[in-house]
Amino acid sequence: MDFMVFQYPMISVQACLDGILLGILFALIAYGMALQWGVMNIINIAQGDLVILGGYIAYFMYLYGIHPAWGVVVSPIIMFFVGIAIYKLVINKVVDRDLFISILATFGISILFMQLMNFAFGADVVLANSDYGTTMLFNSNVVLPNSKIFSAFISILFAICLVIYMKKSKLGRAIRATAQNARAAKILGVDTEKVYAATFGINAALCGVAGALISITFTIHPYMGLPYTIRSFMIVIVAGLGNLPGVAMSGMGLGVFEEFADYILGTEFRIGSVFLLLVLILVYRRFKLSRKREYLK
Amino acid sequence: MNRNNLILYIGILIFGIAAPFIFPAFKVQLSILCVLIVLATTWNIQGGEMGYNSFGNILFYGLGMYLCASVQVGMFFPLAEWTESGGEKTFVHTPAQFFQGMAVGLIVAAVVPTIVAGLIGYSILGLRGHYFAICTLGLGVAAGEISGGIEIIGAGQGFTTPPFPDVGSLDSRGEFFYFLSFFVLVLTFITVRVIYSTRFKLILNAIRDNEDKAEAMGIETMKYKIVGWMISAFFCGLAGGIMGGLVGYIDSTDVAFDGREMGVFMVLMAILGGKGTLWGPIIGATVFHIFKEGFWTFFLGWQYVALGVLIVVIVIYFPEGIMGWLREKYPERFGEVVDEKDRKAQVELK
Numbered sequence: 001m002d003f004m005v006f007q008y009p010m011i012s013v014q015a016c017l018d019g020i021l022l023g024i025l026f027a028l029i030a031y032g033m034a035l036q037w038g039v040m041n042i043i044n045i046a047q048g049d050l051v052i053l054g055g056y057i058a059y060f061m062y063l064y065g066i067h068p069a070w071g072v073v074v075s076p077i078i079m080f081f082v083g084i085a086i087y088k089l090v091i092n093k094v095v096d097r098d099l100f101i102s103i104l105a106t107f108g109i110s111i112l113f114m115q116l117m118n119f120a121f122g123a124d125v126v127l128a129n130s131d132y133g134t135t136m137l138f139n140s141n142v143v144l145p146n147s148k149i150f151s152a153f154i155s156i157l158f159a160i161c162l163v164i165y166m167k168k169s170k171l172g173r174a175i176r177a178t179a180q181n182a183r184a185a186k187i188l189g190v191d192t193e194k195v196y197a198a199t200f201g202i203n204a205a206l207c208g209v210a211g212a213l214i215s216i217t218f219t220i221h222p223y224m225g226l227p228y229t230i231r232s233f234m235i236v237i238v239a240g241l242g243n244l245p246g247v248a249m250s251g252m253g254l255g256v257f258e259e260f261a262d263y264i265l266g267t268e269f270r271i272g273s274v275f276l277l278l279v280l281i282l283v284y285r286r287f288k289l290s291r292k293r294e295y296l297k
Numbered sequence: 298m299n300r301n302n303l304i305l306y307i308g309i310l311i312f313g314i315a316a317p318f319i320f321p322a323f324k325v326q327l328s329i330l331c332v333l334i335v336l337a338t339t340w341n342i343q344g345g346e347m348g349y350n351s352f353g354n355i356l357f358y359g360l361g362m363y364l365c366a367s368v369q370v371g372m373f374f375p376l377a378e379w380t381e382s383g384g385e386k387t388f389v390h391t392p393a394q395f396f397q398g399m400a401v402g403l404i405v406a407a408v409v410p411t412i413v414a415g416l417i418g419y420s421i422l423g424l425r426g427h428y429f430a431i432c433t434l435g436l437g438v439a440a441g442e443i444s445g446g447i448e449i450i451g452a453g454q455g456f457t458t459p460p461f462p463d464v465g466s467l468d469s470r471g472e473f474f475y476f477l478s479f480f481v482l483v484l485t486f487i488t489v490r491v492i493y494s495t496r497f498k499l500i501l502n503a504i505r506d507n508e509d510k511a512e513a514m515g516i517e518t519m520k521y522k523i524v525g526w527m528i529s530a531f532f533c534g535l536a537g538g539i540m541g542g543l544v545g546y547i548d549s550t551d552v553a554f555d556g557r558e559m560g561v562f563m564v565l566m567a568i569l570g571g572k573g574t575l576w577g578p579i580i581g582a583t584v585f586h587i588f589k590e591g592f593w594t595f596f597l598g599w600q601y602v603a604l605g606v607l608i609v610v611i612v613i614y615f616p617e618g619i620m621g622w623l624r625e626k627y628p629e630r631f632g633e634v635v636d637e638k639d640r641k642a643q644v645e646l647k
Contacts, residue, residue: 230438275438
């Protein structure tokens with residue numbers, strides 16, 4: 001336990017800003033999860049592994065001498081097709097089945113991806129260096145890497161583009177209609193199979209963007225996927241499906257929580273605290289709901 | 298229990314006792330098989346009978362593993378120095394100390410997880426469906442991450458369990474662990490067999506089929522859910538304690554709270570065998586273990602890839618499991634009356 005955060009206010013400011021910038025990234029991943037959950041009723045445990053795979057695409061571009069920021073453009077395109085492939089091979093067989101089946105099937109995909117990435121890219125922690133430098137704030141008491149600001153900016157940009165696309169385009173309307181009532185949408189001539197594939201593809205593309213940004217700002221490792229899945233799941237259940245401002249807010253909240261947990265408990269308990277927070281949130285939710293049920297009685 | 302069943306059970310019991318002498322080279326594998334069957338059978342109480350798909354039974358398994366080893370060491374030597382020195386180099390258990398420690402350790406390893414299950418049960422088992430699944434997944438991983446940061450039980454560098462003492466013959470270690478795990482297996486089977494023949498099982502099935510209705514019928518579902526989970530925790534803890542001694546080394550995320558391996562295995566074995574049946578998890582665990590040991594060597598290094606593919610294939614194409622398949626093929630053997638006319642009508646409808 002280390003309470004230095006509270007004695008030096010500048011460290012708190014640093015933690016808050018870091019957390020918010022990190023949280024925007026989490027919110028982007030969570031948005032993808034909310035999308036597929038709302039439309040296809042699927043909880044994708046492999047979400048985090050798609051993120052890491054997207055990160056490795058950017059990292060490889062960096063290795064071949066291309067600036068990793070271009071990964072933000074290339075990675076979603078590749079990931080879109082990876083997503084469609086996963087949908088065609090596995091997900092379309094579990095869409096209208098029990099939710100647990102989808103959890104277990106995507107858990108299998110997650111293990112598969114984890115190990116394939118481990119073979120392909122090695123078990124080292126890697127980072128695509130962007131050379132963006134840093135920004136000093138408050139008499140250089142707070143140091144923010146420009147790459148973090150860049151990643152938050154790009155995440156917001158992609159989120160806004162996606163929201164506009166969902167509102168205006170034909171496919172976006174079809175996706176929203178399917179989310180509301182798949183059967184009715186089918187009757188009215190929406191090809192739901194295609195909509196599902198597109199949704200999963202878009203989700204994978206979002207993961208690709210987030211992964212590319214993570215490889216620039218933080219580090220990636222083949223086994224780091226599951227925490228991202230859990231974070232996005234947590235954000236979605238706190239915010240609710242289809243509540244974008246809520247997703248953004250709870251994403252930032254989670255980011256700030258993590259930074260403070262990192263300072264207070266120590267880095268080795270960071271991931272543990274995320275998972276513990278998930279359990280606490282679910283238990284809180286359960287008691288809140290049960291009170292409502294009693295009230296209804 | 299009719300006569301045929303009795304003969305079958307006695308036959309299996311005799312085979313179980315004779316197995317280490319028939320296959321002396323596979324003692325360790327047989328003990329692991331026993332542990333796997335225990336895990337799958339107890340998972341089936343939640344996942345199969347109660348409809349609560351838990352990824353979190355690994356929590357009790359890992360807890361039991363750490364507790365048993367800590368008690369075994371802590372009873373005679375300072376625990377912190379043991380883990381720091383990497384174990385056996387400085388301190389040596391005499392045979393009497395080892396067995397005493399193991400006995401007390403196993404009792405603690407069974408009792409504490411049961412209490413933990415009872416304490417957290419009220420909050421966790423109130424969750425439904427996928428929220429329960431994800432929450433228990435989080436519990437297992439959180440336990441692994443947190444125990445990986447605690448110094449006294451070895452933190453990141455792991456915990457060497459006391460080595461088996463020198464009691465004369467070389468085979469005694471394998472035999473000791475085999476009979477210990479076989480004993481736990483028999484205990485588990487008897488417990489499960491007994492509770493499946495009582496009203497308790499019917500209540501669990503009622504919870505699976507429609508929990509709200511069961512509650513409306515006046516069943517205190519929460520009480521039964523917690524008791525079911527405590528039974529699982531008891532045997533998972535025991536299995537973990539034995540496995541810790543058998544493996545000889547405990548690591549927080551790779552051995553004890555190994556959600557990626559053991560945590561998935563128990564779900565997979567139960568589904569492969571057929572969840573919601575008495576024999577399903579046992580058959581599933583046996584088939585899975587034979588497959589794993591037989592083919593893992595061919596996939597050396599690729600075993601997790603194979604595991605991932607296996608999970609997807611079983612879940613998508615084989616969700617009813619072996620028992621479910623047998624049931625569909627030979628319904629008469631399961632005591633179901635098949636009306637030929639009715640079946641033909643259904644076939645025609647399709």
